[in-house]
Amino acid sequence: MSDTAARSDMNSWQAVQEEALRRIRSRQWRPGELIPNEAELSQELGCARATVNRALRNLAEAGFLDRRRKAGTRVALHPVRKATLDISMIRQEIEGKGQAYSYLLLSSGLESPPLDVRVRLQGPADQQQLHITALHMADRRPYAYEDRWINPQAVPEAMTADFEAQSPNEWLLVHVPFEGGSIAFSAKTASQMEAEILACPPGEGLFVIDRATWSKGQVITQVRLIFHPGYHMHTEL
Amino acid sequence: MSDTAARSDMNSWQAVQEEALRRIRSRQWRPGELIPNEAELSQELGCARATVNRALRNLAEAGFLDRRRKAGTRVALHPVRKATLDISMIRQEIEGKGQAYSYLLLSSGLESPPLDVRVRLQGPADQQQLHITALHMADRRPYAYEDRWINPQAVPEAMTADFEAQSPNEWLLVHVPFEGGSIAFSAKTASQMEAEILACPPGEGLFVIDRATWSKGQVITQVRLIFHPGYHMHTEL
DNA sequence: CAGTGGTCTAGACCACAAG
C-alpha cells in the first residue's frame, strides 16, 4: 500500500497538477529538490508525457517550479506568487460597478514635456508632445485625473482627434495597437491643484498609476492616473 | 498573391499566435467578430489543430480573444490587458535591489481584533487573534510597516514561533501552505504613528497592500503592509 | 555528448452549450 507504483490513474492535467501541488505542500518534494522527469512521472501516474508536461509547465508559470532543459525540474526555492491585474478602460471599470461614467477634458495642446517625461521618451530632445489632461467621473464625482503625453510622431492621427467626445484613454485603446508597456503603482500626496481637481483636502494620500506603452520601438504615450481618495485596486490569488 | 490560400506554413504555436495578433491589430479580424474555427485555421496555416489550439488558448488567456464551446472564438470587444505582479517575500525584494535587509519586531500578542479585521475573518465572533506588528528595513532605513493578524485556530504553531528571529511574512510562507487569497492595493495618508515608524512627515501619501490568505476554508492570516514614501511597484505588459 | 524539457502531429473522444 505504501508502494510508489500503481496509483489510481490520473489522466487529466488538472489532476496531475493537483497531485504535484500536494507533493510540494506535503514536502514530499522539498524546495530546491529535483523531481522525477516527465517520462518517469507519466509512467507512474499512468498518463501521457504531454499531460504531465502541461501540468508541470503550468506550475512553473505560476512560480511553483523551476524547469530547465537537461537540468530537470526543481521545486522553487522561494515561492513567488503571481497576481494578475486586469487593466481595463476607466469607463468599463466605473460602469462595471454600476455607476454612471462621465468625462471632462481639462486641457489639450502641444508642449515641451518636462524632464521626467522626456527621459522616458528616448526620442529627439526638443520635440513637442501632445499634452492632455482630463477628469474621469463616476456618478458625477471625481474618480481619476488623467495626465497624458502623446508622441505625435508615433500617432499623427491623435493631433486631429476629438478628445472632447472621447477620452484619450479610450481613443488610444481603440485606434492604436501596442506591443508592450510598463506599469508602475505608487502613492503620492495630493498637491493643491490635484486636491482641487479631485475635490479632496490637499495633503491626502492618493493612489497613482504610471503607464508607458510602445509599439515598433517607439514610445506611443505616457500617462499618469491619479485616483480619488479611497480608491483601491484588488485581485485574487 | 492576395489569395487566402497556401501561406508559407507556420507550424510553431508562436508563429500562429503572431499571425493571429497581426490579423487582430490590422482589423482583418474585427472586435466582436467570429474568427474561423480551429479546424479551418489549422488547414489554412498548414499545421495541426493542437498547434492552433495552443496559440488561441494563449491569446484568450491574455485577454485578446473570447472562446466558448460551440459558439466559437471571437475577438474580444474590450481589450483587457493583464498585468502580472510578482509577490515575493519582502526580504527578497530588498536584497534583489542590492540593499541590506533587516527586521525589527515591534509588538506581538493575543488581542481582540478590530471590526474590519473581524469581518473578513468570518469566524466565531469574540475570538482573540495573534496580532503582530513589525518593521522591515532596507540599508537600515524604514521600508515597510507590517501589521498582521494570525488566526490561532488555523495556525496553532504560530503561537510558539519566534518572530524576533524571523518575520511573520517569511515564517508563514515557509510553514503554512495556502490555497488562495485576495490582495488590494491602495494609498493612505500617514497617521502620526505611521509617520514616526516610517520616519517620514505625517500626512505623507503612502502605498498600501492589504492581503488575506486562506486554506481549507479557513482564513489563515490578514496583513497590511504600509510602505515608505517613494515606494513603487512596477511590472511590464 | 547525451539527458531533459519543448513542441508538433494525427487521430480520437469528450463536454459544453447554442439553436
Next chain:
DNA sequence: TTGTGGTCTAGACCACTGG
C-alpha cells in the same frame, strides 16, 4: 441535436545546456 473548443495519446523530432 450537433458544432465547437478542450483534452488525451503515442510517437517523434528538436533545442538547449549540463557534465
